[in-house]
Amino acid sequence: MNEGAGPYKRALFRFRGHAELTIESALIDQSAFSGDAVPAEQLALSGPVPRLEADHIPVRGDLAHIRLAGKVFVPHYSVPMPRVIAAGGTELRRAGRDDAEVMAPLDAGTVFSVLDMAGNWAWGQVGADGLVGYVPLTALAEPGA
Numbered sequence: 124m125n126e127g128a129g130p131y132k133r134a135l136f137r138f139r140g141h142a143e144l145t146i147e148s149a150l151i152d153q154s155a156f157s158g159d160a161v162p163a164e165q166l167a168l169s170g171p172v173p174r175l176e177a178d179h180i181p182v183r184g185d186l187a188h189i190r191l192a193g194k195v196f197v198p199h200y201s202v203p204m205p206r207v208i209a210a211g212g213t214e215l216r217r218a219g220r221d222d223a224e225v226m227a228p229l230d231a232g233t234v235f236s237v238l239d240m241a242g243n244w245a246w247g248q249v250g251a252d253g254l255v256g257y258v259p260l261t262a263l264a265e266p267g268a
Contacts, residue, residue, distance in 0.1 A: 178226065181248045181255045186239055188248070203236035203247060206263040213262035215254055219244030226256045235263060 181188035181203075182195050189200045208229045216223040219242065229235070229249065235258060237247040244257045 178254050178256075179248075179252060181236075181238055183246070186246075188236075188238060201238040203238055205266055206235050206237050206245070206247075207231075207266050208233040208235060208258070209262055209264040211262075213258050215249065215256040215258055217256055219246065219257040223257070226254055229258065229262075234266070237263070 180191075182191055182197065185197060186199045186201055187195050187197045189202045192200045208231050210231045212228060212230045212233075215226045215229055217226055218224075227249070234250050235245070235247055236249075236251065237245045239246040240260060243260050245260050245263060246255075246257050248255045
């Protein structure tokens with residue numbers, strides 16, 4: 124590497140028989156794009172991703188909340204369907220099974236953002252940024268019903 128050069132001219136990688144790859148050579152010429160240009164910051168690694176509490180991140184291996192598009196890679200993104208916990212309340216579970224670990228009790232009227240429904244269970248998030256887990260479909264009602 125050329126230590127005396129500025130940060131954009133120092134070699135990032137060297138390949139046998141090929142020119143050096145520098146940040147300067149890797150930048151996109153945005154004048155080639157018509158309309159909205161691609162911001163250069165989308166192409167840079169900016170450092171480690173902060174660790175978030177997993178129980179509050181609406182993402183599974185196959186599905187994630189639409190607000191995470193561009194932040195996590197999954198095959199599908201879902202727009203939440205707001206529902207409320209019906210009279211009598213229920214329990215938020217870690218998996219869609221009656222014997223799964225209970226994460227929290229949910230009182231009647233609590234907003235639950237449904238992201239997926241399968242079998243007799245709904246997967247989603249309490250409110251807009253609460254715990255993520257499963258509730259029985261029978262425990263959900265339309266808002267205002």
